[in-house]
Amino acid sequence: MKKSLVITYGTLILLTWTTALISASNAISEITFFLIMGISAIKFLMVAFQFMELKKANPFWKTSLSIALALIILLIVFVG
């Protein structure tokens, strides 16, 4: 097992439980809303760049996926 994959996996699990704890402990305010969506975006990018090895790909693919994710998250946040 590659060390970077183990670290990524550990961080992803930690972030998942952090998100669950944040949502369970607070009433959903604007800050927790942004925090939860921010953590989800980080997890999304970690899976794409580390597990899917997008970090090795041409910058076009890295940029495109990051822009697509940013657009989806921003639309969800501002429409909602």
Next chain:
Amino acid sequence: MTTLKIDYKNIYYPPGGILMWIIIFLELITFGMALVAFSFYASEQPELFHHSRLHLNTTFGAVNTVFLLTSGFFMANAVLEFKENNRNKSSLYFKLAMLGGLLFLILKSVEYYQKLEAGLTPETNVFFAFYWLLTAFHLIHVIMGLVILVWTNYGMMRKISDTSIEDVEACAAFWHMCDLIWLLLFPVLYLIL
């Protein structure tokens, strides 16, 4: 022992293949737009969405996230071992990845059963229409992904195998796509709106 190499920096060869990435982008846009529509309806009917969301089991959602992430972790290791020509080890990781997918399916089935028992169907209200539509569409992807995993694992373990690293990477990319979609669905459906 040889290590298989592909020039990933070439724009036409992202890990998993260009066709798979086109599919991934199309899926993300489809689910993304559905989630934006969900957010729009949530802003229109905040009370209804808040009360409906309370019927969802956040623990199930979080555990399912862990199942998918664990499965994705094993899938990434399976690709790595395949590149190193360790087919037996790669196959073991494939099976562990499949186990994660199966556990996801089992827990999702329990969740669906509880919803149906409580009379929470797609006709209940607009929240549950979105809930069923989005999670069931995602579930179909997970089932498809499992079929692809079984087929690829079977192909690569045959005595005379023509399974290439491109095939394994494309299979892995599809499986990780299920993770990516779920990482967007889980917070929006279960946690925030």
